[in-house]
Amino acid sequence: MIGTRKLGELVVAAQGLGCMGMSQAYGVRDDDTESVATVHRALELGVTLLDTANVYGAGTNEELVGRAIAGKRDRVVLATKFGVVFDDGKQSARGDAAHVRESAEASLRRLGVDHIDLYYQHRVDPDVPVEETWGALSELVAEGKVRYLGISEASADTIRRAHDVYPVTALQSEWSLWTRGIEDEVVPVCRELGIGIVPFSPLGRGFLTGSITGVDELPPDDMRRNLPRFAEGNLDRNLLIVEALRKLAAEKGVTAGQLALAWVQSRGADVVPIPGTKRRKYLEENVAAATLELSEEDIARIESAVPADAVAGERYPAALARNVGR
Template identity: 70%
Template sequence: MSPLPIRHLGTLAVSAQGLGCMGMSHGYGSSDDAESLATLRRALDLGVTLFDTSDFYGGGHNEELLGRALAGRRDEAVIATKFGFANRLGEPTEIRGDAAYVRQACEASLRRLGTDHIDLYYQHRVDPDVPIEETVGAMAELVAEGKVRHLGLSEASAATIRRAHATHPVSALQSEWSLWTRDLEDEIAPVCRELGIGLVPFSPLGRGFLTGQYTSVEGLDETDVRRTQPRFADGNLERNLAIVETLRELAAAKGVTAGQLALAWVQHRGEDVVPIPGTRREKYLVENVAALGLALSPEDLAAIDAAAPREAVAGGRYDEGALRFVNR
């Protein structure tokens, strides 16, 4: 198979689409390690190089799983992981960005991943009680020691991104971006582009909703995070389903799925955009990668925008508690 197109996050070269690994350990109900490992290895075979995980997912399980999948093939992969949720899966949520914790978290991630370096190391959420200069300064020390190659931020504000980048070059910003989450387009994406920082959209398929597979939360696992998210709530769900139905019609006219059309829309946001759709299943992995080959004309993009205007999406990204940690 021919290699996938390459894009750059700062100076870091990666496949134009990555794989989000979270759902293999966290957030979307139970999973099967054997199935997940097969999907991870298939991704390598397809030419995917960027694999996104976090010490938060499954309380470390996700990093261990990825480490197992990459055993013997480490040089084919760009590992991106994150730190910041100090209590892992505990409550209440505790965010830490102090220098001592940055080092502690990195050492633990290296052990779980079974590697001597992390290619892209993100602060998962910004600690409001620690200056970003301290956090990024500690991350920069890890770069100097060869334990980390590139730095990233997740869900950071434009002002925080500027301060971080002035401390040490930031290669990537990971934030939610899809047809139903577009707030970073106003201020954050322009600042990243001004500074040469790549954009890594997570949940580019709206947590699977934009694929058209979900018409209610009834079939979801009791632990599935979507059960608590406003966009899946009664009233909002029905309004959002109307958007998906229009997408399905546009996709059918092109002979693709609604999910492929929505993902291609994200891919077309710019050459500095590398989405990381997540899946546990090889079938959907192959479908997502195929979206890279879908060319959209200006007319196509306009029709998609008209089908899913920002103001039509009902409900917020998260509940109020989770929103406290977003874009700060």
């Protein structure tokens, strides 16, 4: 079994499952049966934290997760999110009190549950004080509709302000060998305040597995085609990173993806990554990484092979980048 960790006061398995890709972002939604089977297999392997959001697949991902956990609710720590909205196809954030409540009620209906275990503010609304957003969230906790609160892709200052209104249980932000921006300010604040950290895309959107060698092999609607790190020029430089990682992984008899994921797992007992997959095969590979022990020498060699400043390209194009780190 993979053991447990604590996000604030919330006990979860040491690794969770990101469900977004079952419904959007990485190609056509093609096999809900396999996605449901993947959720069931995750529970069999001891995974407890399942992560979704109201905007994944325009709500269909919550419905899918809801079907998958029917009859198994007591084995699941269910996380979802609100606050990302689209206007004419452009992503922005909304955090007013009315939207908080409306979003929570809709998510409860789609998930088919009477409470959400961990409810995240997905993105921070620059036009609404975080105090208003978290005041509304605290009311949902008081009503029993939500158990714990989290925030995603927020700045250190915003995390402090939210925590002053109601305890932040978890921060969800991107963290991997090729995305380390939260390490300087955000991680220290989380640890000061006792906030757990839930890294999404701990495998660099699949890139660190070594399975992607060019964008032409990605589905036409795959979001990675529009990300700078997958762009011509940047991609070739980033493939050198994966090759270095692959060589180290071979020495330990694991895959490059497992080594990259084990590095994230090694960041602390308050870190619970949520690698996403819609296939049981990859789920099992990911879960195995949760028990892979790395020595100090292993970690030093990994970080030397994949230095933080070696990655070519920004995380997001400008239109999406403006919604993170607020």
